[in-house]
Amino acid sequence: MVTPVRVVIALCLFAPFVAMLWVGSYAKTDPTLIGIPFFYWYQMAWVLISTALTATAYKLWQRDQREQRARAASKGGADA
Template identity: 45%
Template sequence: MSSAPEDEMVPVQPPARPPRLPIGVGIAVAVLLAIPCIALAAVPTYSSETPKLFGWPFFYWYQVMWVLITPVLTIAAYLLIKKAGRR
């Protein structure tokens, strides 16, 4: 029985890995992404009613503030990674 050409095993090259980030960029990205996690994990630091902002207790407006800040930090981390990849 002869084997057809389509039956032959052709080695497939795995995709090339992107270059590693410089250590300083990696640390900066980790810090930027860790800031909101740490700030929101420390519940005792913001579990109070005062000071109020527009009638909202501190507990609520503090968390809403982080909902707005977190994407900014995430975009900054993304831009650092993208800039480091261009080198």
């Protein structure tokens, strides 16, 4: 079942792949950050961004699963 929350989860998990596979967007040396070429610090920034996005996706997934269990329990309780 596709829900808005699951779409957000998918986007959180898909964004790092797109960012890293689109090499042409970051295959350059300028701007540098404390002497580190853009190519390197951009990838290192995505390590942190990916961690945050994965944690967000995980928390959203947990919440979605809790809500689904609660809905299933309320449906089961109403039938009994």
